[in-house]
Amino acid sequence: MTTLSQNTVPEQTQRARTTGATAPTTGPVLAVRDVRISDRVTDREIVHGVSFELTPGKAVGIVGESGSGKTLTCRAALGILPPHFEITGGSVEITGTDIATLTPRQWTALRGATISAVFQDPASYLNPSIRVGAQIAEVIRVKKRVKRHEARHRAVSLLRAVRLRDPELVYSQYTYELSGGMLQRVLIAAAIAAEPRILIADEATTALDVTVQAEILDLLAELRERDGLSLVVVSHDLAVVSQLCDQVLVMRQGNVVEHGPTRAVLHDPRHEYTRLLIAEHDQYGLEKFLAPKEAS
Ligand SMILES: Nc1ncnc2c1ncn2[C@@H]1O[C@H](COP(=O)(O)OP(=O)(O)OP(=O)(O)O)[C@@H](O)[C@H]1O
Numbered sequence: 001m002t003t004l005s006q007n008t009v010p011e012q013t014q015r016a017r018t019t020g021a022t023a024p025t026t027g028p029v030l031a032v033r034d035v036r037i038s039d040r041v042t043d044r045e046i047v048h049g050v051s052f053e054l055t056p057g058k059a060v061g062i063v064g065e066s067g068s069g070k071t072l073t074c075r076a077a078l079g080i081l082p083p084h085f086e087i088t089g090g091s092v093e094i095t096g097t098d099i100a101t102l103t104p105r106q107w108t109a110l111r112g113a114t115i116s117a118v119f120q121d122p123a124s125y126l127n128p129s130i131r132v133g134a135q136i137a138e139v140i141r142v143k144k145r146v147k148r149h150e151a152r153h154r155a156v157s158l159l160r161a162v163r164l165r166d167p168e169l170v171y172s173q174y175t176y177e178l179s180g181g182m183l184q185r186v187l188i189a190a191a192i193a194a195e196p197r198i199l200i201a202d203e204a205t206t207a208l209d210v211t212v213q214a215e216i217l218d219l220l221a222e223l224r225e226r227d228g229l230s231l232v233v234v235s236h237d238l239a240v241v242s243q244l245c246d247q248v249l250v251m252r253q254g255n256v257v258e259h260g261p262t263r264a265v266l267h268d269p270r271h272e273y274t275r276l277l278i279a280e281h282d283q284y285g286l287e288k289f290l291a292p293k294e295a296s
Pocket of ligand 1: 072
């Protein structure tokens with residue numbers, strides 16, 4: 001496992017987040033309470049009541065079969081449900097504010113700066129006609145209100161932080177010049193560029209090879225532990241969740257079938273479906289991540 005140096009995260013990022021993390025908090029940064037999501041076209045409820053709370057520096061994992069509602073739950077928290085989908089029950093609070101009360105302008109201010117996300121399929125989130133570095137710098141310039149030169153400097157630091165070699169060169173490249181793994185790392189850099197308090201990582205490292213994935217997980221763990229970044233991690237990979245998350249939700253067919261501390265759920269699953277997920281996973285060496293802490 002690689003260990004990132006203190007200098008991996010741009011100095012400015014460390015300072016700002018440290019300030020945020022040590023500020024007294026009165027409650028969760030994200031509270032999802034009995035959220036229900038329906039498809040208006042078919043008039044079907046797809047997600048049947050999901051609840052979890054995220055406090056600063058903590059990480060919640062969401063696992064479960066394809067189509068169980070993990071991504072919709074994340075999109076609901078970000079206010080970006082696909083057309084025809086709507087929250088039909090429960091509530092989402094971001095740093096104490098019910099998102100149902102937010103105006104489009106308030107959402108724009110919140111996204112990136114307070115809550116941010118990385119999804120799969122990075123190419124669809126980046127503009128092919130603008131150099132990737134300039135896209136990250138623009139986020140920094142607008143959200144952090146810094147001059148172009150400073151924004152560029154920080155963007156290059158972020159590209160380095162996500163372990164892209166020759167970040168100056170990558171800065172000036174277009175999406176078609178980069179591999180899928182490189183684009184995914186660019187997207188992660190963009191997502192943390194405005195120093196959000198909450199990062200939703202939906203299969204964010206799935207497309208990366210094992211070594212790069214380990215480096216990115218280390219980076220996220222570092223941002224979390226040192227700077228108080230809170231994480232929602234959606235992954236089909238229980239090893240990723242067990243490495244990063246304090247709590248885990250197991251979803252199936254729009255229901256949370258099990259929810260609790262990651263170690264307890266993965267060591268002593270109560271639900272048959274969780275047992276099945278773990279059994280399927282055994283071949284990938286889940287114990288490797290659980291065993292060392294078990295001994296301590
Ligand atoms: N844009 C959409 N249009 C139509 N149906 C959708 C859309 N997005 C999600 N759904 C449906 O809603 C259900 C939940 O989808 P969701 O993407 O949340 O699942 P998931 O658990 O994230 O799955 P996966 O692991 O495959 O990403 C699925 O049945 C899916 O087909």
